[in-house]
Amino acid sequence: MNETPNPHIIDADTLTGGFRPIRRVVVALGSNLGDRVANLQGALNAVADTPDLEVVGVSPVYESAAVGGPEGSPDFLNAVVVVDSTLHARTLLERALAIEDAFGRVRTEPGAPRTLDVDLVVVGDKVIEEDDFVLPHPRAHERAFVVLPWASVDADGVIPGQGRVGDLAGEVDTTTITRVHGLELRIE
Ligand SMILES: Nc1ncnc2c1ncn2[C@@H]1O[C@H](COP(=O)(O)OP(=O)(O)OP(=O)(O)O)[C@@H](O)[C@H]1O
């Protein structure tokens, strides 16, 4: 195998200077601790306040039983925010973790109840497999609380390697999930 990088193929993320591609990014929000509506609403505002990022869609809010996590975990509220951004994928991850921290997220055991979860579901068609960062999010395609809200704002969205989100929405387990009527997140 020739390990020498081909100088004619440039990963857009390594470009310096003015040009950066705009990517469609899907951000999943979840909360099952504290004032869940205020947490989701605040997270949406924080996402929208990010430089070099434009919100193009906000899903309805869905409620569902906690998948995994300790016995008796409270139900979650979830929503999905669709954005266009020129930010690097890793910059988006750092921003997501900072927003979680700003909402009092305490990191204990995996699956523990949390005031706010901000996951990057997809960043365009980027595929990343690093210890602390995986794209597309490896469990998103099987999660009703991700694909239902996302499909409701963009059924033609795609999870690379998994398919069209409108189709995935017909395949996931929807046993406990319901749309919360009369509640809409808005950018304030
Ligand atoms: N696509 C991604 N979006 C957000 N975090 C990610 C992603 N890929 C890897 N991570 C890493 O996952 C770590 C733990 O995330 P977190 O504690 O929110 O997991 P979880 O919400 O309990 O489980 P899940 O990952 O199944 O949603 C984060 O610190 C982050 O570095």
Ligand SMILES: Nc1nc2c(c(=O)[nH]1)N=C(CO)CN2
């Ligand atoms: N219903 C629901 N269950 C979950 C959720 C979530 O957001 N909603 N997030 C998890 C870890 O990210 C684990 N389980």
